[in-house]
Amino acid sequence: xxxxxxxxxxxxxxxxxxxxxxxxxxxxxxxxxxxxxxxxxxxxxxxxxxxxxxxxxxxxxxxxxxxxxxxxxxxxxxxxxxxxxxxxxxxxxxxxxxxxxxxxxxxxxxxxxxxxxxxxxxxxxxxxxxxxxxxxxxxxxxxxxxxxxxxxxxxxxxxxxxxxxxxxxxxxxxxxxxxxxxxxxxxxxxxxxxxxxxxxxxxxxxxxxxxxxxxxxxxxxxxxxxxxxxxxxxxxxxxxxxxxxxxxxxxxxxxxxxxxxxxxxxxxxxxxxxxxxxxxxxxxxxxxxxxxxxxxxxxxxxxxxxxxxxxxxxxxxxxxxxxxxxxxxxxxxxxxxxxxxxxxxxxxxxxxxxxxxxxxxxxxxxxxxxxxxxxxxxxxxxxxxxxxxxxxxxxxxxxxxxxxxxxxxxxxxxxxxxxxxxxxxxxxxxxxxxxxxxxxxxxxxxxxxxxxxxxxxxxxxxxxxxxxxxxxxxxxxxxxxxxxxxxxxxxxxxxxxxxxxxxxxxxxxxxxxxxxxxxxxxxxxxxxxxxx
Numbered sequence: 001x002x003x004x005x006x007x008x009x010x011x012x013x014x015x016x017x018x019x020x021x022x023x024x025x026x027x028x029x030x031x032x033x034x035x036x037x038x039x040x041x042x043x044x045x046x047x048x049x050x051x052x053x054x055x056x057x058x059x060x061x062x063x064x065x066x067x068x069x070x071x072x073x074x075x076x077x078x079x080x081x082x083x084x085x086x087x088x089x090x091x092x093x094x095x096x097x098x099x100x101x102x103x104x105x106x107x108x109x110x111x112x113x114x115x116x117x118x119x120x121x122x123x124x125x126x127x128x129x130x131x132x133x134x135x136x137x138x139x140x141x142x143x144x145x146x147x148x149x150x151x152x153x154x155x156x157x158x159x160x161x162x163x164x165x166x167x168x169x170x171x172x173x174x175x176x177x178x179x180x181x182x183x184x185x186x187x188x189x190x191x192x193x194x195x196x197x198x199x200x201x202x203x204x205x206x207x208x209x210x211x212x213x214x215x216x217x218x219x220x221x222x223x224x225x226x227x228x229x230x231x232x233x234x235x236x237x238x239x240x241x242x243x244x245x246x247x248x249x250x251x252x253x254x255x256x257x258x259x260x261x262x263x264x265x266x267x268x269x270x271x272x273x274x275x276x277x278x279x280x281x282x283x284x285x286x287x288x289x290x291x292x293x294x295x296x297x298x299x300x301x302x303x304x305x306x307x308x309x310x311x312x313x314x315x316x317x318x319x320x321x322x323x324x325x326x327x328x329x330x331x332x333x334x335x336x337x338x339x340x341x342x343x344x345x346x347x348x349x350x351x352x353x354x355x356x357x358x359x360x361x362x363x364x365x366x367x368x369x370x371x372x373x374x375x376x377x378x379x380x381x382x383x384x385x386x387x388x389x390x391x392x393x394x395x396x397x398x399x400x401x402x403x404x405x406x407x408x409x410x411x412x413x414x415x416x417x418x419x420x421x422x423x424x425x426x427x428x429x430x431x432x433x434x435x436x437x438x439x440x441x442x443x444x445x446x447x448x449x450x451x452x453x454x455x456x457x458x459x460x461x462x463x464x465x466x467x468x469x470x471x472x473x474x475x476x477x478x479x480x481x482x483x484x485x486x487x488x489x490x491x492x493x494x495x496x497x498x499x500x501x502x503x504x505x506x507x508x509x510x511x512x513x514x515x516x517x518x519x520x521x522x523x524x525x526x527x528x529x530x531x532x
Contacts, residue, residue: 005049005056007087007094013039014092025049027089028061041065041090049081056081056096065090070271084247084270156347157297161195164290165264169197171286172250172279174266178209181254181262181294182218191218191262209265213251217263223252223287225280248274252287256295307355318364327499328445333357334495335441335485340434342484349434356406357438360413363393387422390414408432413439416476428478436478440485443476444469444492462493 007025009017019025019035027035028046037046043063049056057078060067068088069079081087085096161179169177176198182189196208217224226249246267254262264287268275316329333354340353364372367389371382378386394411397403412426412435419427431439447465460468466489473482485492496503 003051005051005081006097007035007049008097009092010086010095011091011093013037014094019094021049021051023051028063035089037089037092039090039092042092043090046089049087052078054080058087063090070269072271086270157294157301158195160293160297162197164294165195165197168264168266168283168286172266172275172283173268173272174250175269175272176208176267178265179254179262180209180214180265181298182260191215194262209267210246210249210251213249214263214265217251217253218260221253221255221260223250223280223284225250225275225277227274247272250275250280250283252280252283254287254291254294256291258295261291261295261298314359314362318361328449329358329361331445331495331499332360332438332441334499335444335492336438338488338491338495339437339441339481339485342488343437343480345433352405352409352434353437356409356434357441359393359397359406360409360438360442361389361393362396362410363389363391365396366392387414390423406434408435409438411435413442415439417478418475421476431478433478436481440469440477440481443472444485448496462489462496 004020004022005025006018006020009015014037021034025035026033026045026048027037027042029037029039029042029044033045043061043065045061046063047058047060047067049058057080058067058069058074059078060074060076066073067079068074068086069081070086071088081096083096087094087096165177165179168174176196178193178197179195180191181194183192184190191211191214193208213224213226227247247270248268250264250266252264252266253260254264264283266275266283318329336353336357337350340350345353367386371378371385374382390411390413394407397407397410409432412424412432415421415424415426415431415435417428417431417436419425421431444465447460447468448462449459459465466486469477469482469485473479
């Protein structure tokens with residue numbers, strides 16, 4: 001080891017600072033020391049790094065919070081230091097590096113311990129056999145099978161990525177891991193971090209992965225085992241590897257027969273045994289095994305986004321027939337989604353709210369324009385025809401099997417808790433829960449919107465509408481849903497501010513233009529009713 005030593009700060013308080021010496025570096029809070037650390041976890045005279053006969057060593061000076069090397073608190077006496085060791089004075093961490101080394105620059109090929117071409121077929125072969133063509137041990141096969149199991153039982157792309165990554169970190173005993181996926185269809189897609197995980201007992205990651213090594217693996221189409229510990233310690237490695245205490249890295253390509261989709265990045269620290277070539281083959285097999293699941297999840301997400309956009313366009317078409325320029329459907333969907341989340345509904349039901357609420361008024365397609373666009377108050381006969389938008393909407397959706405779960409929202413969002421609503425005069429918990437949630441959201445937007453069918457009638461200010469929701473609890477609204485809506489009133493008002501141009505919660509009334517759907521409290525044969 002060279003006689004000159006350099007310590008470089010890697011925790012936030014000292015990141016980027018360096019200290020060099022050919023004899024001694026003393027650390028503490030005193031201004032007379034070589035390394036002055038203004039941190040409450042550091043003692044006045046905390047520790048010293050000194051050159052001895054056999055190289056550099058660190059010694060704790062009876063500090064209160066101790067001195068650590070590679071995560072282990074040192075006892076009395078001298079602790080030898082090597083390049084890339086992490087030294088902590090209390091909570092302040094530094095890394096030992098050769099004085100003439102530079103952390104900048106691309107990953108060096110001389111640090112690549114092993115590399116394998118990452119074809120899809122080769123990855124499949126590695127699922128059952130290791131690099132010596134021997135059958136894999138049972139625990140490795142189980143890990144690979146479990147990785148495929150996640151896709152069958154996971155709806156969310158983000159949850160799938162987290163499950164895959166946590167399994168990889170556990171199976172390969174990594175200190176942390178990352179999944180980076182390609183975005184865009186151009187010749188040079190962007191690589192974006194999508195999932196992070198840390199091993200057992202590891203702190204949350206500050207330095208996630210090597211971007212330069214990840215780009216290299218993706219561009220070359222090969223998986224590599226990379227080590228920052230080589231015989232020539234003057235070779236350059238990336239800043240992220242230095243700062244993240246990455247001594248050994250597995251960087252493997254995620255790919256399918258159609259394309260490269262990203263990179264799985266795993267690393268071990270300086271105080272762990274380095275990855276082996278067998279680990280590289282196992283990680284590469286894992287990457288090949290899960291890539292099809294990741295690609296499928298991405299495809300489903302894109303299909304879902306396209307589907308929701310289609311629903312949004314369809315809802316906008318209904319609003320255009322209704323002379324509605326205020327975005328009623330969008331607001332009701334947002335209010336209902338927030339209420340469902342507050343009520344802690346499972347993910348499947350939250351999804352139904354997002355899909356079903358935009359279509360809650362789809363039945364208006366079948367209502368005559370003379371009624372739908374009438375500027376004045378409806379007669380009892382016209383109101384009865386208007387009420388048919390609930391059953392007409394249910395009939396439209398009943399022709400599509402996949403829409404069955406959202407039909408209760410469309411048919412029953414005008415039912416009342418006291419049983420005087422329509423079309424089925426359901427009461428209490430006979431009313432489907434999702435319909436009860438949408439009923440509150442729909443009525444609130446009705447009350448806070450100006451209504452052209454009732455000349456001169458302006459919408460209520462939010463404070464009055466919330467008071468009406470409270471007053472109708474147990475009558476028009478499910479008490480639990482009403483209480484939940486009142487509990488999120490600040491979120492609702494914030495949403496109104498974002499969705500309603502010119503809205504000011506301090507104004508006496510909002511400036512939204514309403515439609516035939518957003519009715520004031522109207523006297524009907526079944527009693528007082530908010531909304532239509």
